[in-house]
Amino acid sequence: MAEWWHELPLSALDEQQWELLCDGCAKCCLHKLQDEETDEVFYTQVRCRYLDEDTCRCSDYPRRSIMVPNCIRLEQNTVGSLDWLPSTCAYRLRARGEPLPAWHHLVSGRTDSVHEAGVSIRGRSISDEFVHPDGYDEYIISWVE
16 A cells, blocks of 8 residues: 555554554653653653664564563554654654654655654663663753654
């Protein structure tokens, strides 16, 4: 099917299509902080230790929920309600019925286009191995959106 990513609702995607929809930005793998009073979410520069920053992919994807118990699995029936996903996230865009951007690999035909467009975290993060969780607030960033 031509341009299934624009035509099919998320609920109609098979497992392979669901995985292909990921734009590879890796912003979901950044640690986030939430203000308890306002519920506002702040992204940090700190990434999960299992994220390969060069590829912006999990180095142990099949076992990610075992390796990181609080790793949130994006699912078709809940992704539309995850307001902490960045506005550029392909899952969030499609859940809202919006088209994928020109830099998305399904549109451009090239997986590096997300990096070339400056949308991914490549070269802009630090592993959580090197930051104490109490210090994440020192790494709050504004470039996610």
